[in-house]
Amino acid sequence: MLRWIFFLALFGMIDLYAFQAFKTVVKNNWLLILYWCITVFVIGNFVFHYYGFNRSDGFTQAHAYAFGLLIALLIPKMVLLVIMFGEDVFRVPQAIYRYFTEGDTAKGNYFANRRQFLSKVALGIAAIPLASIIYGMYRGKYNYKVLKYTLSFEDLPEAFDGYKITQISDIHSGSFDNIDKVNYGVDLINLQQSDVILFTGDIVNNSADELKPYVETFSKLKAKDGLFSVLGNHDYGDYISWASKEAKAQNLKDLKDYQKQIGFDLLLNDSRYIEKNGERIALVGVENWGAGGFKKAGDLKKASQHIAKEDFKILMSHDPSHWEREVIHDDYHYHLTFSGHTHGMQFGIEIPGWFKWSPVKWRYKYWAGIYKEMGQYINVNRGFGYLAFPGRVGIWPEITVIELKKAVKEV
Structure with missing residues (x-):
């Protein structure tokens, strides 16, 4: 009181x-x-x-x-x-x-x-x-922006020169209030015609039931080499009360089933190889790992146990603090990491290519866009949806498209 x-x-x-x-x-x-x-x-x-x-x-x-x-x-x-x-x-x-x-x-x-x-x-x-x-x-919460980047790597397999990846993150389906706008966003993703689509967690706010009305919508997502996903901190149902442990476990099972219906290959501390013209790159996905009291279910060693150290590696990890605390220091060298989680706080000032600011920068060192440390890259996606505040001001919902290029080795 x-x-x-x-x-x-x-x-x-x-x-x-x-x-x-x-x-x-x-x-x-x-x-x-x-x-x-x-x-x-x-x-x-x-x-x-x-x-x-x-x-x-x-x-x-x-x-x-x-x-x-x-x-x-x-x-x-x-x-x-x-x-x-x-x-x-x-x-x-x-x-x-x-x-x-x-x-x-x-x-x-x-x-x-x-x-x-x-x-x-x-x-x-x-x-x-x-x-x-x-x-x-x-309007701002559905003001989808396609952000395109080109990243070059000397050790990228030749077959993947020009390979296009679309990343989306933080759908938070329980917050949506206009299915037509969400359909527009999905069409915009498909319009990029990328080779693969990666989703980096938080498909719901709390409950798998939030996703049910949008399964058909997100089932329209298409990519030649498939759709892959990981879990975010909100996907485990940790933030609401459940009648029993069994009910909470069933909720997570239902969420995984819905993702499968959509077409996502959900990576739970696991990996896959994407092959092209006799060459391959490794795609690794960890469960949520976040600093500052967030769930730490992610196990990088377990996720990478079936890939080789010399492979070209792409990592999906929901929280960028994982990259900062563990990934960039790992001797496996993860060339490119995709994260989300921060939403860019859904509020800030941004002039693409010139200036970006949000109060969330005081909480997360890597909070939006491309960063490079120790020869490794991360893209922190600003999120497809929204949470708590029902809108976005200055930091718009994002669809990221990254093209991989084979860099010429300097002699």
């Missing part, structure tokens, strides 16, 4: 400043009433869905939208708070000075009036994150 009192008090303080800016510019009483109606509705809706909320009971789309609307309301108001409070840094000392120098001549009104120009500027600036968040919830 105390945390809710604190939450409402904090929001009240933020609104104290936000409303001052609004009423300085807007004089229509109906618009002022509308301001409070929207505020009360959004806060009330959030409290209704989250009071007594326990993550183990499951996270619904209603929870997601309650959270999303709160963020859409809170961030712009925090912008107003910063600007209006900044003005008060000057207004308060002026008021104190007038109190001691003007006395009764000021007739008790020692504060200078809010400057309308500054309020207009503040509202204009606050409108930017508001519009961005609303767009992210309405």
